[in-house]
Amino acid sequence: MISNVLLINQKGEVVISRIYREGASQKTIDTFRNQVIASKEAGRLPVKVLDHTAFMFIKHGNMYAVAVSSGNAQAALAFQFLHELIKVLKSYFGDFTEESVRNNFILIYELLDEVLDYGYPQNTSDDVLKMYITQEGNRKAMQDRAGGASSGVTIQATGAISWRKEGIKYRKNELFIDVVENCNLLMSSKGTILRNDVSGCIMVKCYLSGQPECKFGLNDKLLLDNEAKAKKSNLRRPGSGIDIDDVSFHQCVKLGKFDMDRTISFVPPDGEFQLMSYRITENVNLPFRVLPVVKELGRTRLEINIKVKSMFTFKLFATNVVIKIPCPKNTAIANVSAASGKCKYEPEHGGIIWKLRRFPGDTEYFMSGEVEMMQSVSEKVWSRPPITMDFQVPMFAASGLHVRFLKVFEKSNYQTIKWVRYITKAGQYQHRI
Amino acid sequence: MRGLTVFISDLRNCSSKEQEEKRVEKEMAHIRSKFTSDSNMNGYNRKKYVWKILYMYMLGYEVDFGHMEAVNLLSSQKYSEKSVGYAWCALMLREGDELLRLIINSIRVDLISRNDNAVCLALNSICNVGGKEFAETLSNDVLKLLTHNITKTYVRKKAALTALRLFRKSNDTLPAEQWADRILALLDEKNIGVLTSVTSLVLGVLAVDSAGWEAAAPKAARTLTRLVLNKDYSNDYLYYGIPTPWLQIKLLKVLQHFPPPEEHALKLRVSEVLQRIVSGTEVTKNVNKNNATHAVLFEAINLSIHLGQSSETLPQCINLLGRFISIREANIRYLGLDTMARLSQEQPHTLDDLKKHQSTILFSLKDPDISIRRRALDLVYAMCDTATVKETVSELLNYLDNADDHIKEELVLKIAILSERFASDNSWYVDVVLQLVRSAGDQVADEVWYRIVQIVTNQGEDLQRYAAQGVWTILNAEVLPHKNLVKVAGYVLGEFGHTIAESPGSSPSEQITLLHKHFRNADPDVRALLLNTYVKIAHTYAEVAQMVSEVMQQHSAAMDQEVQQRAAEYISLSAPSLASIKGTVLEMMPHFTERESIVSKALASKSKGDDPEAPTRRVEPRAEAAHAEAAPPPPPPSRQETPDLLGGLADEPAAPAPPPGGGGGAGSAADLLGGLDLGGGGGAAPPPAAPSSGADDLLGLMGGGGGGAAPSGGGGGDLLDALGGGAPAAPAGGAAAGGGPSPQWLALCMRNDGVLFEDATLQIGVKMEFNGHQGRMALFFGNKGQFPLQQLATVLSPCPQLAIQVSPLPSTLQPRQQLSQNFLIECNAPFGDGPQVKVSFMGGSGPAQIVARLPLNPSKFFAPLVTDGGDFFRRWKLFEGKELQKIFKLKTAPLAEPEVERVCAGGMKMAVLRGVDPNTANYVVAGWMAVKGGAPQSDTASVLMRLEVNAAAGMCRASVRASDAGLATAVAQIVQSHLAAP
Helix, strand or coil, X not given: CCCEEEEEECCCCEEEEXXXXXXXXXXXXXXXXXXXXXXXXXXXXXXXXXXXXXXXXXXXXXXXXXXXXXXXXXXXXXXXXXXXXXXXXXXXXXXXXXXXHHHCHHHHHHHHHHHEECCEECCXXXXXXXXXXXXCCHXXXXXXXXXXXXXXXXXXXXXXXXXXXXCCCCCCCEEEEEEEEEEEEEECCCCCEEEEEEEEEEEEEEECCCCCEEEEEECEHHHHHHHXXXXXXXXXXXXXXXXXXXXXXXXXXXHHHHHHHCCEEECCCCEEXXXXXXXXXXXXXXXXXXXXXXXXXXXXXXXXEEEEEECCCCCCEEEEEEEEEECCCCEEEEEEEECCXXXXXXXXXXXXXXXXXXXXXXXXXXXXXXXXXXXXXXXXXXXXXXXXXXXXXXXCCCCCCCEEEEEEECCCCCXXXXXXXXXXXXXEEEECC | CHXXXXXXXXXXXXXXXXXXXXXXXXXXXXXXXXXXXXXXXXXXXXXXXXHHHHHHHHCCCCCCCCHHHHXXXXXXXXXXXXXXXXXHHHHHCCCCCCCHHHHHHHHHHHHCCCCHHHHHHHHHHHHHHCCHHHHHHHHHHHHHHHHCCCCXXXXXHHXXXXXXXXXXXXXXXXXXXXXXXXXXXXXXXXXXXXXXXXXXXXXXXXXXXXXXXXCHHHHHHHHHHHHHHCCCCCHHHEECCEECHHHHHHHHHHHHCCCCCCCHHHHHHHHHHHHHHHHCCCCCCCHHHHHHHHHHHHHHHHHHHHHHHHCCCHHHHHHHHHHHCCCCCHHHHHHHHHHHHHHHHHCHHHHHHHHCCHHHHHHHCCCCCHHHHHHHHHHHHHHCCCCCHHHHHHHHHHHHXXXXXXXXXXXXXXXXXXXXXXXXXXXXXXXXXXXXXXXXXXXXXXXXXXXXXXXXXHCCHHHHHHHHXXXXXXXXXXXXXXXXXXXXXXHHHHHHHHHCCCCXXXXXXXXXXXXXXXXXXCCHHHHHHHHHHHHHHHHHCHHHHHHHHHHHHHHCCCCXXXXXXXXXXXXXXXXXXXXXXXXXXXXXXXXXXXCCCHHHHHHHHHHHHHCCCCCHHHHHHHHHHCCCCCCCCCCCCCCCCHHHHHHHHHHCCCCCCCCCCCCCCCCCHHHHHHCHHHHHHHHHCCCCCCCHHHHHHHHHHHHHHHHHHCCCCCCHHHHHHHHHHHHHHCHHHHHHHHCXXXXXXXXXXXXXXXXXXXXXXXXXXXEEEEECCEEEEEEEEEECCCCCEEEEEEEECCCCCEEEEECCCCCCECCCCEEEEEEEEEECCCCCCCCEEEEEEEECCEEEEEEEXXXXXXXXXXXXXXXXXXXXXXXXXXXXXXEEEEEEEECCCCCCHHHHHHXXXXXXXXXXXXXXXXXXXXXXXXXXXXXXXXXXXXXXXXXXXXXXXXXXXXXXXXXXXXXXXXXXXXXXXXXXXXHECC
């Protein structure tokens, strides 16, 4: 149970405070402001416990959203709620800054009344909230609410499909699907893979009229095998699909159906939402390989040679590739050069940063450097932290997942335009040296 | 320095810790690159960077470079650069740092330079980081600075304090003969600042050793006169109207380091000063002024206490103290009580004067502040003597009821000591302690009740009766007595219950009934003691014996080990054959030897713990004067001895004769008790596996030892001879144990019944039965000879993996008769060799003993493991490296399957796996060992064997793998002995 929600600015002043139940005293809140936010402590720990009161906070821009609880609250729930709250506020007034909060504080209080009831999160879907909490024309809304609209709201909030309202109409019925994957890798210095997985999610942007029912198909191994069995044909050889682990769905997906025959069917909410998230641990296509040679020459010199190879097809290319090569703490001078991209020692990041705007597929790039270190009093051995990499590869799915079909059934049987995009990003992409 | 200000303001403007960290990392990298690339950096830049480093260090970032640059700055000529170097040195270095070696020389150069600023910097840094090494190298220079004529005062002040620091690090830097005169000369200094510093130095030196520094006393007195009487000081040094209170206190302290002055003028001067201080002090409103004046005043009182009778101000001081302890201000009251306690110890003749304030002091015991209560208690304790003891103790007992727990324990100890030390009659002491135990049971340390028991035991019967009466009355009155009270009561009634047994209402049975009323709720230690009490009472009064033996029976299976053991021992002790021993065991306790009172010891150790200044330290010698003695806690008489006694009993259930290997000193039961350690040790000593060749010597040696230790034992010599004669009579068993396995034993490996040993006199048969990890075995002893076998006994060699429970064996075996002994066996862990049994007896031709290996080989706990090849080899691999191989010539080649079946499946209860080894001549055998708590057929329990046969050569290789190496060896051995050609 969240007892308080606070919005605090960067200086530590409380801009909005809504109290839902007995709990934290004003004094504790002041202590939190002084100890955590004003003292630059924030950002270290997402949860701070003061005087038996837990403060769970996230930072967004220069604002802090804080959930206060004096009971044994579910921390994950509180954080999810805070993120949802910010999403709602952003959808109402574009951005979430101190200024926008100050300009809309009445509306924010109204929203806070709605999204949380006695400390328990309620509906945080902005579409639904926008139906009865409107920015403009308060009086008119009141009148409407007194009449038929209020019953509509109730039905909406408690009905079977609470996430989609009736009577949506678009001229062009469009559906966008983004497959976003984060690729995690930990490779040993000898080149053996220690840990490798992909965590991905499927984002859907939906501009469809009426109450469409969608059916969604992936190259899920289990599903494919089932189908093959059902058809009793050997058209599809087993193993062409992928194993999907840890799947979780948006509330609109009919789980009963998925459990039965692993088909994903749903009535989508209007606008953008995350349809599902998943994890894949086997047969991951690594987008990049790093081949580092880091030699310590004596105590004060270090020789670095890095080769990075892109493993995807030459038709694609990666963007915003950043390779961070850590250097010892006592680095004095670093001479680095790279054939392509920018390469520089940046002490504030603790190492050499090599940036490549565009990295075509099936290519190798080199970088070499020499680091000179300073004699230090404490004879600590350098811990040789791993090289980390950041990148984005559009139209590439490291997991090998692809969308086989997406069918839309609607009473009026309109034509839909569907778009599918893939993108692979680096999660924790690390290579030990 | 613009760079520095910009950097600092940058850091201050950082909105988050991360940002700040990034900025710091960037700056550090910048400085590192500057320091590395720019080899001849100018002083300005170097100074700037070192300041930045220092700033980052102060913010909490780790800095591990820049030391050389800082050291360079240290030796720079410019003050601004030098000061940075010293600031760095003060912040970054600690005493004992390696880098200090580098800078010791630069510091020395500064120390002897003409620039006063540099000298001051050097002195400051020595004060910060100076250690032993500094003391050795630099103390001469510092002392020169201190005593040199031309040194400026502010340097001299620093030099004095630096010298003090170096002296504290290394005491031999200031030899009195060399420096005393020159340093004490500085005490004539007019400048009060220098004087204060130098007095600190002198005080520091005096705290270690005052020899050679005697001239300090008159100088201190003169200075005091100057300050207090002549008022010769500058107004700068007035603190709330008091001239330099710190210097005054230091000087008064200096005087306390020397004996009271002999010289008249000096004496006069000191007493004048004291007089002035003591009489000229009054309490004012201003807290600071009050503090200052009282600080000086209490120091003056301390000095007059130190001077003692020679001081005329002492009575005045006592009056003042009396006034202080009734004042409202808690601090002053505390100081007053503390000083009074000191006074009463150091100057005992003032006690009478102090007693005038007794009521005030007792009132302070009720002060809300615990520290004051403690002081008051200390003082009361220190002031008490024979005349006042009754009053004091009764006051303290009254106070005990209301005192809080923090102080109670100490209070109890102190009451116990006072009442013991100054008691005019012991019955009063008994009353006091009983009341203590009754009203503050939890806080009564064990020592206190041990002590009363000792005193009661050592005194005459009058006191014993009084004590018995006392505990009887109190115990009757209490519904839920404290355990300590029950203990005292139990002990006293057990020992001296007979003194009140005749009086009506306290007959022995009533005593036991009363005690037993509290038995149920008592802790195990109290129960154990009470059992002791019961058995003692029952020993004296037969009418309660029945009652007591019921209680004993009831508790012979108690959960608590101690209670159970005592009950069992007391039951055994009541056997008619042990009557004489019983009498000795249950005799009245002898007097305790006189030693220092354990109670005072307890108090001393306690007060050492919380306050080294506690007044108890001085009164210790007096404590012994009264009735000091004491033994360790009175052990109930049979506690230590009986385990051995029981050991003996188990061996010889019905024979009170001396154990065969043991001491011959069992002539009288008292000796038995006294020397039982020896007897027990001797009895256990003969190792069953003793090689037969050495048995003779060994037994002789043992007998010699026993005889030597107990020369009084009448039968010892004869017994020894008999033993010596008997030893060769047992060669058969010895051979069986010493050499390889006997054929009987081998046969028993395959079967569960048969004959284990047989000769002309004795036959030992075995019958066994196993189920899982448990088994039963019976040994049958048959007498084949003409004479009865006496003192028949068996002893098993230890085998920790097996838990064996043995049934008793009658000691006499008539001719042509058979006796059996049962063994219950539990296997707790895999093992290799089973235990051996030693059978000893007195036959027709004297004592004999037989040692034989019991047929408890591991395979008795085996069960077949039927499995396939894959699983077998998985298990096989698990035991990689734990393999044992035997290669032997086969009886019959090739190895026939029925033969393998017979040995492995029939005898050893393993499964012969077919089809695992493609070569049909080879065999694969698997089993698992049942162990207590182990999972059946688990990987670790499995025992795997492969027999590979070379038919042509008639050889076989047996490889055994098991979790335990001994186990594998044993299995391999059995297989070999059954399959190999002889």
